[in-house]
Amino acid sequence: MENNKIHTVVISGLGQTSVGEHWDISLRELAFFAIEKALVNNRGGYPQALYLANMLAPALSHQSHLATMVADFSGLRGIEATTIEASGASGGMAFRQGYMAVASGLVDSVIVAGVEKLTEQTSVNVNSAFATNTDSEYEADHGLTPTSQAALLMKRYIYEYDVPDFAFSGFPVVAHANGASNKNAMFQRAIKPESYQRAGFVSEPLNMFDVAPYADGAAAVILTRAELVADLPEIPTVSVSGSSAVIDTLALHDRQNPIVFNAAKESIAKVYAQSGLGHSDIDLFELFDAYSIFGALSLEAAGFSEAGKGWELAQDGRINLDGEIPISTFGGLKARGYPGGATGVYQIVEAATQLMGLAEENQVKGAKNALVQSLGGPASTAVTHILSQIER
Amino acid sequence: MDIPRHWRLRKQRYGLVGEVCEHCDSKVFPPRDICPDCGEEAKTLFSFSGKGEVYSHSTVYDAPKGFDESTPYTIAMVKLEEGPLVTAQLTDLQEKEVKIGMPVEMVTRKLREAGDERSMIVYGYKFRPVMSH
Ligand SMILES: [Zn+2]
Numbered sequence: 001m002e003n004n005k006i007h008t009v010v011i012s013g014l015g016q017t018s019v020g021e022h023w024d025i026s027l028r029e030l031a032f033f034a035i036e037k038a039l040v041n042n043r044g045g046y047p048q049a050l051y052l053a054n055m056l057a058p059a060l061s062h063q064s065h066l067a068t069m070v071a072d073f074s075g076l077r078g079i080e081a082t083t084i085e086a087s088g089a090s091g092g093m094a095f096r097q098g099y100m101a102v103a104s105g106l107v108d109s110v111i112v113a114g115v116e117k118l119t120e121q122t123s124v125n126v127n128s129a130f131a132t133n134t135d136s137e138y139e140a141d142h143g144l145t146p147t148s149q150a151a152l153l154m155k156r157y158i159y160e161y162d163v164p165d166f167a168f169s170g171f172p173v174v175a176h177a178n179g180a181s182n183k184n185a186m187f188q189r190a191i192k193p194e195s196y197q198r199a200g201f202v203s204e205p206l207n208m209f210d211v212a213p214y215a216d217g218a219a220a221v222i223l224t225r226a227e228l229v230a231d232l233p234e235i236p237t238v239s240v241s242g243s244s245a246v247i248d249t250l251a252l253h254d255r256q257n258p259i260v261f262n263a264a265k266e267s268i269a270k271v272y273a274q275s276g277l278g279h280s281d282i283d284l285f286e287l288f289d290a291y292s293i294f295g296a297l298s299l300e301a302a303g304f305s306e307a308g309k310g311w312e313l314a315q316d317g318r319i320n321l322d323g324e325i326p327i328s329t330f331g332g333l334k335a336r337g338y339p340g341g342a343t344g345v346y347q348i349v350e351a352a353t354q355l356m357g358l359a360e361e362n363q364v365k366g367a368k369n370a371l372v373q374s375l376g377g378p379a380s381t382a383v384t385h386i387l388s389q390i391e392r
Numbered sequence: 393m394d395i396p397r398h399w400r401l402r403k404q405r406y407g408l409v410g411e412v413c414e415h416c417d418s419k420v421f422p423p424r425d426i427c428p429d430c431g432e433e434a435k436t437l438f439s440f441s442g443k444g445e446v447y448s449h450s451t452v453y454d455a456p457k458g459f460d461e462s463t464p465y466t467i468a469m470v471k472l473e474e475g476p477l478v479t480a481q482l483t484d485l486q487e488k489e490v491k492i493g494m495p496v497e498m499v500t501r502k503l504r505e506a507g508d509e510r511s512m513i514v515y516g517y518k519f520r521p522v523m524s525h
Contacts, residue, residue, distance in 0.1 A: 128458075204451060
C-alpha cells in the first residue's frame with residue numbers, strides 16, 4: 001500500500017460453519033465453532049484481539065456485550081475483544097478494524113469473526129429488527145422494510161433505464177449454480193431461468209429469487225503481520241492489498257440520485273488506488289447480493305459496466321465462474337445465505353479460499369486478486385477489500 | 393413507550409415541516425440542520441406544500457410489528473415539488489393503478505398500530521392521488 005510505514009497483513013487462518021437453520025446450536029457455540037476452525041489451521045501468531053461482527057443479536061438473540069461473551073466462551077479470556085456493528089456491512093467493517101490493528105503494528109495477530117442467528121424468531125420480529133437498520137424515524141416508522149426499499153430501488157432503475165422483463169434473473173441463477181457445489185451453502189440446488197420467471201412477488205418488482213434468505217452462521221479469519229507467518233510450499237499466501245470504508249446517507253430518500261451506489265463506488269476507487277490495481281486486474285468479485293438489484297448496482301460501482309447496464313453482465317455467462325468477472329463464487333448471499341453480520345466474514349473466507357487455490361469445484365482458475373465488498377443498507381455503508389496472492 | 397420520540401416528531405409528521413437553507417435556498421426534508429447541498433447551517437423552519445409526484449413505489453406484504461395487520465400496503469418515495477424525496481405510504485388509492493410520475497398530495501393518517509402493549513398508535517403523513525375536479 002502507498003504508506004510504507006504500515007505493515008503487510010496476511011490471512012493466516014480461516015473457519016466457517018455451514019449456513020442455514022441452526023436451531024440446535026446457540027449463538028456462542030456457533031461463533032466458537034468458526035473460531036476454533038480458524039485457530040486449528042492458523043499458521044500465524046496467537047490472536048491478541050477479537051473483532052466480532054454482528055448486526056442484530058441485541059434484538060433477536062437477547063445478547064449484547066457479544067464479543068466478550070464469545071471470547072470468553074472460546075477460551076480467549078484475557079485478550080481484547082469488541083463488537084462491530086455496521087448493518088449488513090458489519091463483517092467487512094470488523095475485518096477492516098482487524099486489518100488496521102495489525103497494519104498499525106499495535107498488535108501482531110487478530111481474529112475477526114462474525115456470528116448471527118436470524119431464523120429463530122417469527123418473521124414479524126425479524127422484520128422489526130431489520131427495519132431498525134433503516135432511518136427509524138423517517139423510513140421504518142412509515143412501514144418501510146429493507147426488502148421493500150430494495151423494491152423501490154429496482155422499480156426506479158427499471159423505469160429510468162428501460163430494463164426488459166426478467167433482466168435480473170442471471171444474478172440468482174448464477175448464485176444458485178455456484179451454491180450447488182458449496183457444502184456450507186444454505187441452498188445447494190441450481191435453479192432454472194423459468195423458475196425465476198414463474199416466481200411470486202415478494203415486493204414487486206422483487207420476486208422470491210431476488211431476495212437473499214436470512215440465515216444463521218458464523219465465520220472467522222485470523223490476520224497476522226506478514227513477517228510472522230511461515231510460507232507453505234504448495235499454498236499461496238494471501239495478503240490484504242486494499243481496505244476502505246465509506247458511508248453515504250443512511251436514508252435512501254436523502255440522496256440526489258438513489259440509483260447510484262456512491263459509497264460503493266468511492267470505496268472501490270480507494271482500494272484500486274491503494275493496491276495499484278484496476279477492474280481489469282480483478283479475477284473475482286464477492287459482491288453483496290442481498291437483492292439482485294444490489295448485484296447490478298455493485299458491478300456498476302466497481303467499473304465493470306456503465307450506469308444502467310450492470311444487469312447486462314448477468315446475461316450470457318459473463319458472471320459465471322469461467323466468465324469475464326465471476327461473482328458470488330460460493331453462492332453469494334442468495335444461495336450461501338445471508339447470516340447478517342457474519343456475511344462479510346464469509347465473503348472474505350470465500351475470496352481467500354479462491355486465492356489459495358482451495359475452492360475445488362468452485363475454483364476460479366488462476367485467481368490472483370479478489371474484490372470483496374459488504375454493504376450496510378442500500379450502500380449506506382460500503383466496506384471494500386482487495387485480497388491478493390503475494391509472491392515471496 | 394416511545395412517547396417523547398413520537399412527540400418530538402409532531403411538526404414533521406403533521407405539518408411536513410422541514411427547513412430552508414438561507415445560504416442557497418435549498419429546501420430540506422427531513423430536517424437535518426446542515427444543508428445537504430452547500431454544507432452550511434440550515435435551521436430556518438419551512439412548511440412544505442405537501443404536493444409532489446410518485447418517484448418509485450412497491451407493496452409490502454411481509455411487515456414489521458405495528459404494520460403487520462395493515463398488509464398489503466403501498467410504500468413509495470415521493471418527490472416533493474420543492475425538491476426533496478420522502479418515504480411514505482400511499483393511501484386512498486381505491487382501484488387506481490399507481491404509476492411513477494403520478495401527482496400526489498399529503499394527508500394525515502394512522503401510520504402504525506400499537507402492535508403490543510408497550511407500543512403506541514402513531515399518526516403522520518401519507519400521500520394520496522391528487523383529486524381531479
Ligand atoms: Zn444550502
